Amino acid sequence: MTRPEASGEIVTHRLPIVFAGARIDRADPVRSDPARLAELMQPHARLLRLDGLEPVLPAGGGLSWGTLAEADPAAELVFLGLRDGEACFAAVAPGLAGRAAVPMPEVWRMIGALPDEELALYGGARMLVDWHARHRFCARCGAPTVLAKGGWQRSCAASECRADHFPRVDPVTIMLVEHEGDLLLGRQPRFPPRSYSALAGFVEPGETVEEAVAREVQEEAGIAVTEVRYVASQPWPFPSSLMIGCHARALSRQLTIDATELEDARWFTRREVELALAGDPAAPLLVPPRRAIAHQLLVWWLAQD
Amino acid sequence: MTRPEASGEIVTHRLPIVFAGARIDRADPVRSDPARLAELMQPHARLLRLDGLEPVLPAGGGLSWGTLAEADPAAELVFLGLRDGEACFAAVAPGLAGRAAVPMPEVWRMIGALPDEELALYGGARMLVDWHARHRFCARCGAPTVLAKGGWQRSCAASECRADHFPRVDPVTIMLVEHEGDLLLGRQPRFPPRSYSALAGFVEPGETVEEAVAREVQEEAGIAVTEVRYVASQPWPFPSSLMIGCHARALSRQLTIDATELEDARWFTRREVELALAGDPAAPLLVPPRRAIAHQLLVWWLAQD
Known part of the structure; x- marks a missing residue:
């Protein structure tokens, strides 16, 4: 298995990440x-x-x-x-x-x-x-828990346990995979007709962001990637994800699609993605709405040289 | 509050991230x-x-x-x-x-x-x-759970609940904060004498990686940062963190240390960090061991121009 290296690049424009930028002091x-x-x-x-x-x-x-x-x-x-x-x-x-x-x-x-x-x-x-x-009960012992620290903790009420529990944030990698200027996008059966988006998957225990990206692309599309780069992140409240947006370079083009995850996956040209983002009816795909980081990653990608 | 933008830069060398690189097919x-x-x-x-x-x-x-x-x-x-x-x-x-x-x-x-x-x-x-x-009990209803999917899930055994639960990975930001060539490092009371490390903190619901970095630095050291860049990540199994290593630029130098989190925080010069990484007894600090991403971030930082 390819072990991708940690890398990034200067993002020269600000991505308008939705669900971020709350004007509140968490105090x-x-x-x-x-x-x-x-x-x-x-x-x-x-x-x-x-x-x-x-x-x-x-x-x-x-x-x-x-x-x-x-x-x-x-x-x-x-x-x-x-x-x-x-x-x-x-x-x-x-x-x-x-x-x-x-x-x-x-x-x-x-x-x-x-x-x-x-x-x-x-x-x-x-x-x-x-x-x-x-999370009303203690995962450790099964007893009821009570809210603590203004809602940023729950504590087990059982005197013999007293375990503390914290709000969950689940890191998810979401990645644009590129091969010779084309982009790999896939669609799940639940997507609206003609819609394609970036592949994505939860980061698992024992792997880096880069390893999670490589594993997900291998699992879902059957290809190896290298040069995984972080681009941007987004909190996604359905129910508790931290989307970690990346870009990676595919080492090959022949896809083997995991039919349990994806209904289809395809390579799209830069021009096709451009048309789709512009809402052109001639585009061969529909892209995710602007509130999804996948949309912002596509905007970012088109802005790259 | 400053809203930092998502950014990164090309990491030109591979960081030897410990706890990553398991040679196993998760299948x-x-x-x-x-x-x-x-x-x-x-x-x-x-x-x-x-x-x-x-x-x-x-x-x-x-x-x-x-x-x-x-x-x-x-x-x-x-x-x-x-x-x-x-x-x-x-x-x-x-x-x-x-x-x-x-x-x-x-x-x-x-x-x-x-x-x-x-x-x-x-x-x-x-x-x-x-x-x-x-996690032997269902956080939703308190009933016992049983292992499922080869250990990558637990499911509630109560017929009226049946909630599924998944292994937890907690994203944590850990950041090198720089000001005019100097680096901000802090020490917690539990650290060995003279040891300093990068500031760190959990990503909370409703914030990006960049926002979490800015909030933590503000909370712990009382300064605002900008230009938050992702550098590398590391799974940290004590008990279940995903360390997200970043670099940020401080907008000011005057520290206000949160004494509940840190015993001390200071600006160190590049030369001081260099001596510490080289294990020189004349160094004014000890740095974390190489297995910690904080160590690798320091190595990365010194390799930057």
Whole structure:
């Protein structure tokens, strides 16, 4: 197996990464200071209005803020941080894990029009609230856990265990694979018709980012890569990923597609990707929406010499 | 708050990242194929000999391999992959989570002499075995979980839940912060005397790698950074981190140290870092051992123009 080396290159323009750039001070010291936290957790403190995991959207659009006074007394409160000096919280509704998940197209219909800064704030809050909803018990001993450190920890309530648990962030590699100027993109069965995107997969225990990229491309497309370069990253709150965007060079062109992962994978020319990004109906593919890092990686790629 | 942009640069030499480079085919399709897995899970299949989480070291040094025939019948078996065509497993000893952890200096005494390729294989196995030991119950409902997919999943046994859980990999940023040619390094109280290392911290829900770097440096040292660049990554099996090594440029020099995290932080000159890496007794600091990515980042930094 090829062992790719760690490498990168200067990204000369700023990528407009969506779900990033939340204008909030996470105020880490507050989390570990129960007195300061209690002081901020007042009825007039700001509460991000959520209906389960989805935002409550006022008629005028944008996120909606209430105060802690309106929170369900049975809800757990998560401290998001300080925004313009004001303490901001989100509530974990009781029984949230038991609710049916809202289908993703519906979620996107609700949040797709949010300004980027609000999308970033919402995404971070959603990841945290969702984690609390799905981690109510101690994975070590099975006892109930209680929220701690303003929602940045859960602690086992069993006196003989007392294990601490932390919000989960799962690193995922997502990669543009290039061969002689062409780009490898694939489609999963769940994609909209004609849509292709970058290959992707979770980083596993015991591998570097570069090794994960090489393994995923080998598994899904049957080709070896070299010169893996980091390009950019994105938090992706469905439910808790850190997308690590990379570029790699393929050592060969003949694909062997893993049909359990991909419905198709193909090499596309620079011109084809260009047409697709421009929304040209003559393009032989549709590319992911701009909120996905895969889209931004394509924009970055076209901007390279 | 400064929003750093995603950027990197060509790393012109290969960094000898420890815990990476395991010579094993993870054979992902096998995990999802119960028949194939059963076929490989024969008494003569290879078993990595562990005593809890630590390797059983034969007199001649190196990892020790037995066969599945010698595994505790009550142990869960984790499929590590194929090595030279042979199926390799590790066992999760019953009651492992209840054992007292072996202190890190003792762990290092045991594994420090392993060749890099064995260290990588051991590190990946340790992460996985440790995860199983500490995740025996469903975080969603509290019921017991059972090993699935050859150890790359645990599934809730409760018929009304059936949640799936996956091995955890926690992304951590670790960064060299530079200001006019000097480097910011800090020390935690637990470090050996005179030792300094790169600042580091977990990536949180809702932030990019670059944002995590900027936040950590702001929190721990009180300074703003820009031009965050990815350099290299490392799996770190104590217990389950993915170290994401970066470089950033400080916008100012005056430090405000977070005493809850750091005992000290200082700017060191290139010459001082050079002396420390060379092991010169006249150096004003000790640097981390070569197995830590912080060491490799320093080597990388000195190799830059």
